[in-house]
Amino acid sequence: MIFQDYVFYALAAILLFAGLRVITARNPVHAALFLVLAFFTAAGIWLLLEAEFLAIALVLVYVGAVMVLFLFVVMMLDINLDRLREGFWNALPVALPVGLLMAAEMVMILGSKHFSADMLNAPAPRPVGYSNTAEIGRQLYTDYLLPFELASVVLLVAIVAAIALTLRERKDSKFIDPAEQVKVKRADRLRIISMPAEKESVSAAEPAAENK
Amino acid sequence: MNAISFDLMTALPEILVLAMAMFILLLDLFLKPANRFLIYVFSQLALLGAAVITALTHTSVVEYAFNGLFVDDPLADVLKLGIYLATSVTLIYTRSYISLRGMFRGEFYALVLFSTLGMMIMVSGQHFLTLYMGLELLSLSLYALVALDRDNASSTEAAMKYFVLGALASGMLLYGMSMLYGVTGHLDINGVAEALLNGAPDHGVLVLGLVFIVAGLAFKLGAAPFQMWVPDVYHGSPTAVTLFIGSATKIAAFAMVVRLLIQAMFVLAADWQGMLIIMAVLSMAVGNIAAIAQTNIKRMLAYSTISHIGFLLLGFLSASLNGYASATFYILSYVLMTLAGFGIILLLSRKGFEADKLEDLKGLNQRSPWYAFLMLLVMFSMAGIPPTLGFYAKFTVLQAALQAGFIVLVVFAVIMALIGAFYYLRVVKYMYFDEPEDHAAIVAPVDMKLVLSINAIGLLILGMLPQRLMDACAYAIIHSIQ
Numbered sequence: 001m002i003f004q005d006y007v008f009y010a011l012a013a014i015l016l017f018a019g020l021r022v023i024t025a026r027n028p029v030h031a032a033l034f035l036v037l038a039f040f041t042a043a044g045i046w047l048l049l050e051a052e053f054l055a056i057a058l059v060l061v062y063v064g065a066v067m068v069l070f071l072f073v074v075m076m077l078d079i080n081l082d083r084l085r086e087g088f089w090n091a092l093p094v095a096l097p098v099g100l101l102m103a104a105e106m107v108m109i110l111g112s113k114h115f116s117a118d119m120l121n122a123p124a125p126r127p128v129g130y131s132n133t134a135e136i137g138r139q140l141y142t143d144y145l146l147p148f149e150l151a152s153v154v155l156l157v158a159i160v161a162a163i164a165l166t167l168r169e170r171k172d173s174k175f176i177d178p179a180e181q182v183k184v185k186r187a188d189r190l191r192i193i194s195m196p197a198e199k200e201s202v203s204a205a206e207p208a209a210e211n212k
Numbered sequence: 213m214n215a216i217s218f219d220l221m222t223a224l225p226e227i228l229v230l231a232m233a234m235f236i237l238l239l240d241l242f243l244k245p246a247n248r249f250l251i252y253v254f255s256q257l258a259l260l261g262a263a264v265i266t267a268l269t270h271t272s273v274v275e276y277a278f279n280g281l282f283v284d285d286p287l288a289d290v291l292k293l294g295i296y297l298a299t300s301v302t303l304i305y306t307r308s309y310i311s312l313r314g315m316f317r318g319e320f321y322a323l324v325l326f327s328t329l330g331m332m333i334m335v336s337g338q339h340f341l342t343l344y345m346g347l348e349l350l351s352l353s354l355y356a357l358v359a360l361d362r363d364n365a366s367s368t369e370a371a372m373k374y375f376v377l378g379a380l381a382s383g384m385l386l387y388g389m390s391m392l393y394g395v396t397g398h399l400d401i402n403g404v405a406e407a408l409l410n411g412a413p414d415h416g417v418l419v420l421g422l423v424f425i426v427a428g429l430a431f432k433l434g435a436a437p438f439q440m441w442v443p444d445v446y447h448g449s450p451t452a453v454t455l456f457i458g459s460a461t462k463i464a465a466f467a468m469v470v471r472l473l474i475q476a477m478f479v480l481a482a483d484w485q486g487m488l489i490i491m492a493v494l495s496m497a498v499g500n501i502a503a504i505a506q507t508n509i510k511r512m513l514a515y516s517t518i519s520h521i522g523f524l525l526l527g528f529l530s531a532s533l534n535g536y537a538s539a540t541f542y543i544l545s546y547v548l549m550t551l552a553g554f555g556i557i558l559l560l561s562r563k564g565f566e567a568d569k570l571e572d573l574k575g576l577n578q579r580s581p582w583y584a585f586l587m588l589l590v591m592f593s594m595a596g597i598p599p600t601l602g603f604y605a606k607f608t609v610l611q612a613a614l615q616a617g618f619i620v621l622v623v624f625a626v627i628m629a630l631i632g633a634f635y636y637l638r639v640v641k642y643m644y645f646d647e648p649e650d651h652a653a654i655v656a657p658v659d660m661k662l663v664l665s666i667n668a669i670g671l672l673i674l675g676m677l678p679q680r681l682m683d684a685c686a687y688a689i690i691h692s693i694q
Contacts, residue, residue: 109420146223146278150333150345153230154352157326160237161356164319 008048015041028074036067050126053133222277222284224269225262225292226332232258233325240318248316255303255321259328263296272691276338280400283338287692290540290684291335291467298460298547299328304663305555306452308656312563313450315360323360324456327353331464339400340389343468347385347432350464351378354457358449370448377431377441385428391421392476401476408479419483425472426487432465435521436494443502446514451561451568454510455554458517459547466543469528474536474693481531488529489621495522496625500632510568512635513553516594519632520546526625527609530616533689538608540685545593545605545674552590552667556583559656559664567650573639575648583654584643586668593671595636596629601675608682 018038025031039062046055126132140148220227236251236258243250266289274285303324310316326349333346355378359371393399395417396407408418427438434442446454473484499519506512524546527539560567560576560583567573577584593602606629614622656664674681 105420109417143279144281144341146281147339147341147345150342150349153326153329154345154349156234157323157349157352157356160319160322160326161352164317164323164356165359165362 004048008045011041011044011048015045028079029071032067032071032074035070036063039063039067051132053136219275219277221269222275223282223336225265226329226336228262228265229258229325229329229332232261233322233329236318236325237322240322243318251318251321252303252307252316255325256300258325259296259300259303262332263293266292266296272687274692278342280402281339281342282333282336284336285688285692287470287540287688288336288467290688291463292332294463294544294547295328295331295335295460298463298551299324299456301551301555301663301667302452302456302459304660305455305551305558308660309452309558309561310450313361315450315452320357320360323353323357327357327456328460331460334464335467337468337471338402340393341399343471344382344386344389346464347468348382350461351382354378354453354461357453357456358445360453361450364450366448367450370445373441373448374445381428381431381438383428384424384431388421388424388426388428391417391424395421401471404476405478408477418480422477422480422483423487425477426484426491429465429469429472430491432468433462433521433524434518435491435525436498436518437491439495439498439518442518443506443511443514446517447508447511447568451510451554451558451566455551455558458513458550458554462517462521462550463543463547466524466539470536470693473528474531478531485529485531488525489618492522492525492529493621493624495519495525496628497522500628500635503632503635506635507570508568509557509570509573509639512570513550516632516636517546517550519628520594522628523606523609523625526613526618526621529618530612532612532616533686533693535609535612535616536693537682537686537689538605538612540689541678541682542605542609544681544685545601548667548671548674549590549593549602552586552664552671553594555660555664555667556587556590559583559654559660562652562655565652570639570642572650573642574646574650576643578648579651580654582665586665587643588640589668589671591636591639593675595633597633599672599675601671601678604675604678 015038018034018041021034022031022038025034039058043055043058043063046052046058232254236254239254240251269284270286270289272286274283276283303321307316310320330346330348330350330353334343334350335346337343337346355371355375358374359368361367389399392404395414396404398404398407430438431441446458449457477484495518499515499517499522503512503515503519506515520542524539524542527535527542529535557567560572573587576587589600593600596602596606598604610622610625613625
C-alpha cells in the first residue's frame, strides 16, 4: 500500500461515518453539520483522483454556500422530531426487507467481477502543467454546450416558478386603486341569501319585551 | 482549436420557442392589464412560427447538431408538429378558463412555452444528458403549473405529490443511465447502441440499468404499476393544466421511450419486451377496471389514460417497425381524443364552477345537442367504437401485437377494451337519457367552439380516412430508426 491508499481509506471511513450520522443524528443541526463533513471528505477523495477543480467547487459551492444557507433554514425552522419519526416502527417490517433486498442486489451487481479494478484501464498520467479547470471549461462550452444551456434554462424556470408561487401583494398595504373602487359591483359587497320566514318571531319577541 | 460546428439552424424551432418564452416574461412586466391578451397572441405566434420552421426545414435524412447531442430526424419532426398542435389547442381551450380563475398571467404562458421547449428537447435528444435536461425542464415547469393556482389546497397537494414522485422517477432514470454508462462507456444513444451491438459486455448490469430506466419511463408515462400519481394529479390540478399534462407531454414521453428503448437498447429487446408485457397487462387492467368506480370525470379520464398507455405499450413490445408506427399513430390519436374530451369539460366549466363530476354531464343533449354529439364522438373514440379514430388506433396496435405472436395478450386487451366501453358509454347514457340538473347556458369564445368542433369531428373523419396520418407515422419511423 502506498501513502495514497492510506489517505483514501481514512477519507472513505470518515465519509461513511458522516453519511450514516446524517440520517441517524437526532438533532437536525448536527445532521446538517455531518453533511458538511461528508462533502468535505468527498472533496478530499476527489483531490486524490486529481480532480482539483471539482474538489474546490464542492467545498466553495456546497460547503460554503448551500450548506450555510441550509443551516440557517434548519435553525430558523422549529422541526418537530417526534412527528418526523412517528410511523418509523410501523414502516420498518416492510422497509427493512425491501432495503436489504436492494442492497443485496447492488452488492451482487457492483461486487461482481465486472466492476473490479482490473476491468478498467488505469488512466494515463497527465502531463505537467495540465489544468483540469481549463479542460472542464473547454468541454462545457464546446462538446456539452447544449446541456449546459439547458441547465441555465432550467434554473430560469426555477426562478420564475419560485416567484410565481410565492410573490404575494402585501396585505397591510394602504395603497388604494381608484379604478378598482369604481368597478365594484353590488355582488362583491352584498350577499342576499334566501332564508325561511321565522315563524317563532312572535313568541321570541315577547320575552324580549318583558326584559325591557 | 478546431472549428466547432454547432449547426444552430437544426435547432431553430427550439431557439425560437426559448426566445419567445423569455420575451413573454419581459413583455408581461410592461403590459397594461387591458393589453394582456397580447401574451396569448405571442404564445400562439411562437408555436405557429416553430411549426412553420419545422415543416419547412423538414428532410427525410437524419441530421445531427451540437456534436451529436441533438438530432433532427423525421420522427422528431412529426412528433414536434404534434406537440405544437396539442399545445396550441390547449391554449385555445384554456384561455377563458384561466382568465376566470385569475391565472391569466405571463408566467402561465411562459411556463407552458418552457415546458414545450423541454418536450422538443426530449423529442430531439440524442444523448442521455440532453434527454435528461429536457425531461427536467418539462417536469419542473409542470410542477409549477400544477401549483400555479396556489390558494387552492387540492392543486397544492397535487403539485406536492407530482413533485416528489417525479423526482423519484428522475432519480431512477438517472441511476439506470449511470449503469449503462458504466458498462458501455457511452452516453450518446448511437454510442450505446453500437457498444451493445459489438457484444454486450455484461448482461447482468445492463439488465439492472434497464430495469431502472423502464421504471423511470413508466413513471413518466403513467403506466401501471407506477400509475399512483396519475389520478391524484389529474384530479387536483386546474383542468387547464390537466389538459396540458394529459396531452402534449405524453408525446414527449413516447419519444423518450423510442430513443432509450428502441434506438439505444434494441439489443436488449428480449429483456424489455417482458417488462413491457407486465406493464401493458397491469395498465389495461387497472385503468379500465378502476375507471368504472369513478364519479369524477377527471379521475375517470386519468384511469382511461392509464389504460391507453397499456395499449400504447402493446405497439412497442412487438419490437418491429410496424409496431412502432402503430404506437406513434396511437399516441397521436390519444392526444387528439384527450384534447377534445377535456375541451368539453372546460367548455362546461364557468366562474366558480368546475364541471368535473359525471353528474354535470347529465342531460347535456337537452342543453346543447351539438356538444352532446361532440362528447359522444370523443367517448366512442376513446372506447374504440368504429368508425372513430380510437377504433383504428386500437386496431393497428392489436394487429402489430398479433403479427408478433402475442395472441393471449391481444385477447386480453380486447376483453379489457370491452370492460372499458362500459364507463365511456355510461357518459353517453348520462348525456342522452338523463334529465339535466344544471341549466346554465354554455358560454365560450367563438374560437374555442370552432376548434373544439373541428377537433371532435376530426376524430370521426380521421377514423374513416386514417391512411394519411398512418403513412406519416410509418414514414417517420422508417426514416428515423435503423
